[in-house]
Amino acid sequence: MNTLRYYMPRREKYLHIVFWCLLESALWLTLVNWLLPLILKSFDGYALFMDQSLAVRWCVAFLLMAANTLISVIWYNWEENKEDEQRERDTEKLAKEAELFKLRQQLQPHFLFNSLNSINALIGSRPQEARKMIQQLSDFLRGTLKKEEHQWVSLQEELQYLQLYLDIEKVRFANRLSAIIEADEAVQKMKLPALLLQPIVENAIKFGLYDTTGEAIIRIIARSEDNNLVIRVENPFDAETSTTQKGTGFGLGSVQRRLYLLFARADLLATESKENIFVTIVKIPQHE
Amino acid sequence: MSKVILIDDEPLARSIVNEYLQKHPGLEIVAECNDGFEGVKAIQQHEPDLIFLDIQMPKINGFEMLELIDQRPSVIFTTAFDEFAIKAFEAHAIDYLLKPFSQERFDKAIQKWKEQKTTSKKNTEDLLETASQSPSQTQRIVVKNGSKIKIIPVQDVFYLEAADDYVKVHTQEGGFLKNKTMNHFEQTLDQNQFVRSHRSYIVNVQQITRIDPYEKDNHIAILRSGAKVPVSRNGYVKLRSVLGL
Numbered sequence: 001m002n003t004l005r006y007y008m009p010r011r012e013k014y015l016h017i018v019f020w021c022l023l024e025s026a027l028w029l030t031l032v033n034w035l036l037p038l039i040l041k042s043f044d045g046y047a048l049f050m051d052q053s054l055a056v057r058w059c060v061a062f063l064l065m066a067a068n069t070l071i072s073v074i075w076y077n078w079e080e081n082k083e084d085e086q087r088e089r090d091t092e093k094l095a096k097e098a099e100l101f102k103l104r105q106q107l108q109p110h111f112l113f114n115s116l117n118s119i120n121a122l123i124g125s126r127p128q129e130a131r132k133m134i135q136q137l138s139d140f141l142r143g144t145l146k147k148e149e150h151q152w153v154s155l156q157e158e159l160q161y162l163q164l165y166l167d168i169e170k171v172r173f174a175n176r177l178s179a180i181i182e183a184d185e186a187v188q189k190m191k192l193p194a195l196l197l198q199p200i201v202e203n204a205i206k207f208g209l210y211d212t213t214g215e216a217i218i219r220i221i222a223r224s225e226d227n228n229l230v231i232r233v234e235n236p237f238d239a240e241t242s243t244t245q246k247g248t249g250f251g252l253g254s255v256q257r258r259l260y261l262l263f264a265r266a267d268l269l270a271t272e273s274k275e276n277i278f279v280t281i282v283k284i285p286q287h288e
Numbered sequence: 289m290s291k292v293i294l295i296d297d298e299p300l301a302r303s304i305v306n307e308y309l310q311k312h313p314g315l316e317i318v319a320e321c322n323d324g325f326e327g328v329k330a331i332q333q334h335e336p337d338l339i340f341l342d343i344q345m346p347k348i349n350g351f352e353m354l355e356l357i358d359q360r361p362s363v364i365f366t367t368a369f370d371e372f373a374i375k376a377f378e379a380h381a382i383d384y385l386l387k388p389f390s391q392e393r394f395d396k397a398i399q400k401w402k403e404q405k406t407t408s409k410k411n412t413e414d415l416l417e418t419a420s421q422s423p424s425q426t427q428r429i430v431v432k433n434g435s436k437i438k439i440i441p442v443q444d445v446f447y448l449e450a451a452d453d454y455v456k457v458h459t460q461e462g463g464f465l466k467n468k469t470m471n472h473f474e475q476t477l478d479q480n481q482f483v484r485s486h487r488s489y490i491v492n493v494q495q496i497t498r499i500d501p502y503e504k505d506n507h508i509a510i511l512r513s514g515a516k517v518p519v520s521r522n523g524y525v526k527l528r529s530v531l532g533l
Contacts, residue, residue: 110344113368114298117387121304174299209297210346213323238347240439 017069025061029054107144108202111168112137118172133171140164147194155222155229156188158197162220165198169205176215177205183222190222190229192284193262199255200233200280207278208235229284237278252280291318291334295327295350296342296366301387305340305366308394315398322346324353325437336361338401343367347439351419352430355467356437360412364397376418380411417472426476429457431464438464442481446495447517448473450488458515483530485509485523493530 033050040046115137122130143161147153159181166179201218208216219234252269259268259282268283292315294302302320309315315338319330323346331339339361343350351373354360365384367373377384383397419425429440440459449456454465455473474484485491495511499519502508507519509527519527527533 109369113387114301117304117368118298118300120388121300121307124307125303172298172300176297210344213325213346 017073018066021062021065021069025058025065028061028065029058032057111202112141114172115168122171129171133168136164136168140168144195151194152191153194154188155183155190155192155231158192158194159183159188159220159222161195162197162201165201166218173209173216177209177218178215179218179220181220183220187222187224187229190224190284190286192229192231193258196255196258196282196284197231197233200231200252200282203252204233204235204278204280207237211237212276225283227286229286231282231284233280233282235278236276237273239273239276255282290315290337292316293319293321293327293330293334293336293339293361295321295324295330295339295345295353297322297345298342301342301366304388305394308391311391311395312398324348324350324356327353328356328432328437329435331357331361335359338362338364340364340366343370343373348430348437349424351416351422352425354412355416355420356430356432362401363412364401372422373419376415379418380415382411382415420468420472421476426478429466431457431466433464440464442477443492443494445482445492446511446513446515447492448482448490460513480530483523483526485517485519485527487520489517489519489523491517491519491527493527496527496531499524499527 033054036050037047115133119130119133119137122133140161143164163181166177170177170179197220201220204218205216208218214236216236217234219232221232221234223230223232252271256266256269260266263285268285270281270283272279272281292309294305294317296302296305306317306320309317318334318336319326321327321330325347327339327341330336341350341353341363343365344367345353348356350365354363365373365377365382366387366389367384368387374384374386376382383400385393385397427442429442429445431438431440438461440457444459446458446460448470449458449463450470451465453467455468455470456463457466470484470488470490473482473490477490481493482490483493491509491511495513496509497512499507499509502518505521507524509517509519511517
C-alpha cells in the first residue's frame with residue numbers, strides 16, 4: 001500500500017486551501033493598508049511605496065500563509081496515519097495472541113512436559129516402559145495435530161485416542177488414577193465431533209486428581225438415547241473445598257461454545273454433582 | 289548430613305530427583321510426600337535443610353503449603369509449565385528447575401544452594417506475596433488449625449478481622465488465623481464482594497442482611513449469621529457504592 005497518499009490532501013481540499021490562503025492574505029493586506037498609514041502618516045512617500053508594493057506584499061503573505069497551512073495539514077495527516085497504523089498493529093497482535101493461545105492449549109504444555117519428565121525418570125530404571133510411553137505420547141500428539149475441529153469421527157476412534165491420553169496419565173500418577181470406559185458395540189459406531197471428549201476428560205482428571213488426595217476413578221459411559229449419543233464422564237471431587245466446580249467449571253467453557261457453534265443449542269452440555277461425584281453429560285445429536 | 293524432603297504428586301517425578309541425588313552423598317532423603325498436606329506434616333516432623341517442591345499439586349499448591357510453615361527450609365522449586373509461577377520466580381530471583389531437567393542443571397541448583405545455603409527470607413516472602421495474587425489462589429484461603437489444614441472458598445468467608453500480626457478469617461465453622469495483612473486481602477479479594485468496611489474489618493457483602501446506624505457517624509452491618517461488623521464513615525460510603533444504594 002502506498003502510504004504516501006496519506007500525506008496528501010485530496011484535490012478539492014487543495015483548491016480549498018489555496019482559496020482560504022488567498023482570502024486570508026487579502027484580509028491581512030487590507031488590515032495592514034488601513035493600520036500602517038495611521039501610525040506612519042508623518043513619513044513622506046510612504047503612501048506611494050505602499051501602493052506600488054501591493055502585489056508583491058500580497059504574494060509574500062500568500063506564500064507564507066500557504067506554507068504554514070501545508071505544514072500543519074501534513075503534520076495532522078501524519079499523526080492520523082500513525083494512529084491508524086497503531087490500531088492496525090494492535091488488531092493484528094490480538095489476533096495473533098488468540099491464535100497462539102489456541103495452539104498452546106492444543107499442545108497442553110503442562111501435560112507434555114510432565115510426561116517428558118516421567119519418561120526421563122523411566123529411562124534410568126525401566127527403559128522398556130520409557131520406550132512405550134514415548135510411543136503413546138507420539139501417537140497422542142499426532143492425533144491432536146491430525147484432526148480438524150470440524151471433522152466428525154466415530155466414538156470408537158475418539159475413545160482410542162482418549163485411551164492413549166489416559167494411559168499416559170496413569171503412568172504419571174501411578175495407582176492414583178484408574179479409568180473405566182463403558183460403551184457397547186452399537187454405540188461405538190455413533191459419530192461425534194473430533195476432540196470433543198478430550199477436554200471433558202482432561203477436566204475430569206484435573207479435578208479428580210487435583211481436588212482430592214486419594215485414588216481417583218474416572219468413569220466414561222456412552223449410551224444411545226432418542227437418536228442422541230449421550231456420554232457421561234464422572235470424576236470424584238471434594239464438595240467442601242471445591243470452588244471451581246460450581247456452574248459448569250471453567251474447563252468446559254470451550255466445549256459449550258463448540259457445541260453451540262455446531263448445533264446452535266445451549267442444552268447439550270450439562271453438569272451435576274451428587275455427594276462427591278461430579279458428572280459431566282454431553283449429548284450429541286446424530287444425523288444421517 | 290543434610291536432610292532433604294521431596295514433595296511432588298507424581299511418583300516418577302520424585303524418583304528422578306532421587307536418582308540425581310545419588311551423586312550428592314551429603315544429602316539424605318528423609319521423606320517423600322504426595323501432596324502439600326503430607327508436606328506440612330513431614331517438614332514439621334523432620335525439620336529438613338532443603339526441600340524439592342512442585343507447584344501444581346492436589347488441593348493446595350506448593351506456594352500455599354509454604355505459607356503454612358513457620359520455620360521454612362530452603363526450597364528448590366520444580367515445575368513443568370506454569371507461566372504464573374515462572375514469572376514469580378524470575379521477579380524474585382529464585383532458582384527453579386523446569387521439568388524435565390538434566391543432572392547437570394540439577395547439580396548446579398544444589399551447588400547454588402550450598403553456596404548461599406538459603407534464598408533470603410525476604411525473597412521468599414515476596415515470592416509468596418506475588419503467588420497469592422494468582423487467579424486460583426484468590427479464590428480460596430488456606431489456613432492451619434492446629435495440625436489440621438483447612439481450605440476456605442472465599443465465598444464461604446463471613447468477614448475478616450485484623451488481629452495483631454494476623455488476620456482472623458470468620459466462617460460458619462468459626463475463626464481461623466492467617467498470617468497475612470488486611471491490606472493484602474483488601475487488594476486481592478474481589479472488590480465487588482469484599483469491602484473494607486472499617487480499618488480492622490473486611491466484610492463479605494453477600495452476607496449482609498442489614499446496616500443499622502450505630503453511635504454518632506458510625507454504622508454496623510448485621511450478617512446472616514447474626515455477627516455484627518463495625519462500619520466506619522468511610523466504609524459506609526464504600527459499602528453503599530458496592531451495594532448500589
